[in-house]
């Protein structure tokens with residue numbers, strides 16, 4: 001049996017699955033239910049400074065986009081940080097940590113961008129026995145308008161400054177949670193590292209308007225006829241998050257900085273992909289909010305079975321394995337040639353591959369052969385783009401097959417076994433300049 | 437089989453203790469009738485329709501559409517349901533098939549669109565196209581009294597003979613082109629077999645008449661009931677008075693068993709029996725035998741057998757001369773029959789009717805076999821079924837009497853690819869022509885195609 005336990009910044013947890021700072025971690029009741037279900041750790045719902053707590057709207061906070069069968073693909077929210085008094089949260093955090101000493105307890109914090117504010121709250125959090133803190137520089141709505149959350153996360157200098165204050169004030173490991181609402185994620189990550197942060201976690205939610213009500217013409221969720229942008233999360237954001245994680249993992253300045261991966265994690269596979277891109281733990285919010293805490297049992301079992309099958313004893317055995325394979329487009333091998341192949345036994349003849357290729361790509365799939373409905377790839381036209389694979393409703397019915405030898409019937413050129421990329425391609429003006 | 441041999445020796449003419457055949461109504465409690473004649477496939481609710489519409493792959497050159505005799509753009513209408521444009525979905529259906537509502541109820545989808553659905557290939561569970569079609573058309577018909585608009589009047593007049601699916605479809609298409617249409621029907625009530633033939637549990641309530649009203653709602657169509665071609669009307673006068681004529685008269689004759697005793701009480705023609713039953717205000721008043729034998733293997737035989745059971749017949753046996761695979765009734769329909777408690781017997785043909793005091797008491801069959809060429813021969817072995825009622829469902833035939841000089845082919849009205857007869861002013865379609873299967877949806881397509889040709893001829 002694979003060992004799923006993790007040691008992230010010295011914080012131990014029985015598995016890499018943490019609940020992200022959000023409603024599932026807003027109170028003792030939820031968190032203890034989560035631990036009972038098997039979650040390895042939690043990042044407590046973001047705490048604000050002492051005093052009257054923030055207030056939430058009293059109407060709908062969520063909006064969603066759905067796939068077939070109303071499967072929730074993307075969730076949008078306009079919720080703020082915790083709206084419960086600070087001392088209640090602190091008391092419950094201490095209680096939970098005492099009851100569940102083997103689980104990771106991270107506390108998310110967001111206070112105004114003043115040194116005094118951070119210095120005031122950190123000792124209170126430390127006193128709960130929490131294992132670490134996460135600085136919420138990500139919330140894109142409500143808090144950012146008050147100069148917190150993503151308003152800080154969008155200015156690398158602020159990130160660095162606040163991270164430094166925290167490192168100077170507390171013994172606890174400091175994780176900086178990054179906002180994706182920025183052009184280049186490497187800058188805030190570098191700033192966090194410069195400020196002494198022990199790790200980054202990402203992503204927080206993406207600024208979004210989930211839909212517009214076509215009767216009332218209000219954005220949704222609509223509060224009395226008006227809406228505001230919210231934060232987008234769930235399965236739909238995973239690709240964006242994975243790219244950002246990879247960018248940080250392979251950046252010369254931040255390489256090796258521990259990462260807790262967040263964004264759309266719904267199954268063990270999603271989690272394994274984040275780990276393969278270097279994450280030491282993963283955090284989950286929407287999947288738990290969609291299906292309840294029990295989903296972690298599938299995640300644990302699936303990851304464990306995968307690791308057994310691959311012969312990985314611990315998470316570290318495959319963590320970061322995909323990072324060296326992430327490269328820039330210009331280094332991709334232009335001599336690699338693939339052609340689509342249709343498994344005729346699996347094909348159900350829906351014709352979607354044909355019409356996608358015919359209307360929008362390279363006219364490389366038949367619809368009729370000898371008067372019969374038949375879908376087959378025309379190698380002389382196929383550029384190997386993978387569109388047909390993407391639209392085929394039957395898994396593995398169309399696959400991409402590498403041409404290892406012979407002549408590409410499309411270009412009439414022989415298949416070369418050598419690696420050659422754009423940097424040296426004759427059509428590249430830069431390469432021409434270099435050669436001259 | 438010993439059981440059958442024994443039956444042969446029983447003097448069934450006068451079963452001990454019975455006084456004549458037992459044919460009567462009120463075999464069941466009122467609630468049983470209501471339950472038995474409720475919708476065979478209850479309509480989909482909104483949630484079910486959305487879930488089902490999600491299953492459609494929006495196929496290219498969709499096989500389901502190819503399989504639909506009226507060529508409804510199925511992927512498009514299903515997609516419109518999925519996006520909440522339900523009336524738009526219905527419009528897509530009605531544009532191809534103005535009787536889309538009835539077809540959604542009566543089409544043997546298991547041999548048409550749903551058989552061709554790629555999800556049937558993939559997982560033996562096709563998209564439920566028929567039920568989605570019903571969802572869309574019901575929705576539209578609840579909110580609208582008609583479909584389509586008429587083009588500017590052309591001043592041309594077309595006579596349509598027969599207010600069945602073929603005639604109605606033709607009339608609607610012609611009216612929308614701006615022509616004025618008069619429909620004549622021998623019966624007082626329009627709808628053809630939709631009103632008089634289709635099983636009651638397929639089109640519950642008064643759907644056939646609601647649909648006729650919906651179709652006529654476009655305007656420009658006058659209905660004249662009780663006017664029969666050959667009795668009140670003649671081809672020559674119609675072609676003289678109108679610019680074009682469409683014949684959609686269906687099949688009026690029924691095939692006979694050719695046995696002595698066919699005129700005995702209790703031997704009925706299944707189509708006529710169904711017609712009487714369909715028109716009965718109270719199903720409880722429809723007389724049905726205690727033991728019923730239905731002869732035939734098509735849709736009519738199944739409908740007669742199933743409805744006999746639903747009316748309370750204790751034993752219903754359907755007997756067909758060939759194997760099940762040769763039956764016109766689909767596997768699904770055979771299952772419907774079996775679920776209703778009908779016993780299906782195959783490879784037996786009627787040999788002798790047993791009659792006592794002018795009423796049928798039983799019927800003997802001869803067992804059959806087919807040879808390599810599919811030819812049927814009797815084996816000489818017999819068995820006998822006691823029966824209070826024998827229903828004949830061995831096919832309908834066309835009665836060419838009132839046609840005048842119009843040419844025939846295979847005993848029905850000969851037509852070209854555009855459904856024009858040998859008389860240049862007369863078109864024909866539906867069951868009365870030899871093209872395609874005898875199905876509602878096929879009749880609708882014929883009417884539609886004939887209307888196209890008529891319109892082209894009138895505008896030429």
Ligand SMILES: Cc1cc2nc3c(=O)[nH]c(=O)nc-3n(C[C@H](O)[C@H](O)[C@H](O)COP(=O)(O)OP(=O)(O)OC[C@H]3O[C@@H](n4cnc5c(N)ncnc54)[C@H](O)[C@@H]3O)c2cc1C
Pocket residue numbers: 542543544597598599600601602603620621622623626627628629630633634635638663664665666684685686687688707710735736739838865866867868873874875876877879
């Ligand atoms: C019992 C039974 C069950 C069936 N079940 C199904 C089913 O479930 N699904 C399916 O798709 N199909 C079914 N069918 C077949 C389907 O009903 C027919 O194919 C379809 O109705 C043919 O339409 P039509 O317009 O050609 O003829 P019809 O529906 O027969 O209409 C012909 C019309 O012409 C009128 N008419 C006839 N002669 C004259 C005349 N001389 N002058 C004036 N008017 C005349 C008649 O009164 C009638 O109204 C069934 C048929 C039967 C008999």
Ligand SMILES: Cc1cc2nc3c(=O)[nH]c(=O)nc-3n(C[C@H](O)[C@H](O)[C@H](O)COP(=O)(O)O)c2cc1C
Pocket residue numbers: 020021022023045046075076077079080081082108136138139177203204205232233234235237262263264265283284285286287
């Ligand atoms: C309703 C809701 C409230 C959230 N509140 C917080 C918060 O208080 N602090 C925080 O750091 N992130 C918050 N998040 C962001 C999540 O922690 C997480 O980063 C994001 O949802 C992406 O993960 P997911 O795709 O698994 O949901 C919230 C998300 C949701 C849906």
Ligand code: SF4
Pocket residue numbers: none
């Ligand atoms: S999820 Fe619960 S709290 Fe939220 S709207 Fe529904 S019932 Fe109310």
Ligand code: SF4
Pocket residue numbers: 342346347348349350351352353354375391392393394397398
């Ligand atoms: S998309 Fe897939 S299943 Fe559909 S026709 Fe193409 S190969 Fe066959």
Ligand code: SF4
Pocket residue numbers: 350491492493494495498499500501510511514552553554555563565
């Ligand atoms: S064949 Fe089935 S899946 Fe394809 S378009 Fe028709 S109903 Fe949809």
